[in-house]
């Protein structure tokens with residue numbers, strides 16, 4: 284597989300970098316965050332966002348989609364439940380849950396803190412965003428207090444996708460009293476290829 288990853292540090296790009304490393308896929312890296320919104324990136328992702336992976340000449344965006352495709356195409360690494368299996372249904376469940384019930388709330392706060400220009404920001408939702416993230420995080424905390432990983436009792440790409448948002452919550456100070464999620468992150472950080480921000 285010929286892969287070029289257009290990436291931006293420990294942003295959501297790091298999900299893709301970590302997946303590539305776990306999968307043992309050699310890849311080219313274009314690590315230039317300033318390329319976001321450039322014509323070069325817009326030719327691959329019309330919103331000009333990163334990451335984008337060019338895989339065998341075709342561009343794919345959305346970090347979760349990139350991780351899933353890469354994991355599917357590295358069968359020797361055994362990094363994801365097989366398509367059509369119950370484990371794969373759980374992969375879809377947990378990634379959709381994390382992206383919509385957790386990441387979306389923190390993204391809304393980020394958009395209104397530093398992504399949009401000041402005159403377009405609305406600050407009224409910060410508290411509600413933290414509360415809604417907290418509800419979903421608390422449920423995930425219960426799950427991950429009973430099991431080490433999300434799917435098939437083993438580390439998979441599902442944990443890379445979901446773990447990134449758990450880590451964002453940690454960095455926002457939203458994991459206090461959620462010991463199950465804190466311990467889950469420690470398990471992820473112990474993996475040598477973990478590409479997440481650890482500050």
Ligand SMILES: N[C@@H](CCC(=O)N[C@@H](CS)C(=O)NCC(=O)O)C(=O)O
Nearest residue numbers: 294295319320332333334345346347
């Ligand atoms: N849902 C997308 C989010 C991509 C995204 O928003 N990337 C940010 C960096 S974390 C970006 O490119 N921002 C530049 C911009 O919006 O101009 C994914 O998971 O890949």
